[in-house]
Amino acid sequence: MARSKEFEENVVLDKAMKLFWEQGYEKTSMSDLVEHMGIHRRSIYDTFTDKRTLYLKAIERFESRTDAKLAAGVKQAQTAKEALQFIFDFMSKGEEGAPPGCMFVNSAVELACRDEExxxxxxxxxxxxxxxxxxxxxxxxxxxxxxxRYEAQELAEYLHNALTGIRVMARTSVPMEKLARISTLTMRTLERE
Incomplete structure (x- = not known):
């Protein structure tokens, strides 16, 4: 008779996501995951196959959460400027209780050059x-x-580049005031003359 899981999969996946987000893939050991997730090593392997698969599931979890938060914030905005300000604030400040920066940016820096997936x-x-x-x-x-004066796509690429830099800087001890100044100046490039 198969044993039932004694944990909620999304709860332990959130714990793994935060640990990977904070430490990165390479620095996070299976022992770290066992301790942080609060489940047995065998349960990790039975549920997620291996560390890499767990990491990819954690990335997917991060993406779905972030997509939902961005969509909700933009939907509530009354103006395009408010929507853009929401995105800059969200990327700078992150969410309460979460590691700073962006798990995707961290992953890209750490792994993209050697991991095609x-x-x-x-x-x-x-x-x-x-x-x-x-x-x-x-x-x-x-x-x-x-x-x-510029196409929306050109401006979006420019804005995304600035947001990526902000997400990297958010992982450091750079003061939030500096990130706010960068956000404000970046958004001012969109103003009409």
Missing amino acids: MDAKAVDAFEKVERLLIEIVYWGQQNGEFAD
Whole structure:
């Protein structure tokens, strides 16, 4: 008779996600995962197969949570500027109780150059953010909030580059005030002359 799981899979996956997010893939050992997730090594292997598969599931969990938070924040915005400000604030400050920075950016820096699957996941996630930014910039250009001297796609690529830098800096001891200044100046590039 098979034993039933004595843990909620999403709960332990969230714990693994936060540990990987904080420490990275290479630095996180199976022993770290056993201790942090609060389940037996055998349960990790039975449920997630191996460390790499667990990591990929953690990345997917991070992506779905982040996508949902971005979509909800943008949907609540009354203007394109508010939507963009929400994204910059979210990327700078993160979410309460979560490690700083972005798990995708961390993963791209650590693994993309030698892991094709991780590279593909990171590129896909970055393109998804750029598509969201294109929609917001286009919205702002259509209603007169943003200048239209550049194409929405060009501006989205520029904004995404700034956001990526902010997500890297958010992992350091750089003061939040500096990240806020960078965000403000970056957003000002969209203003009409």
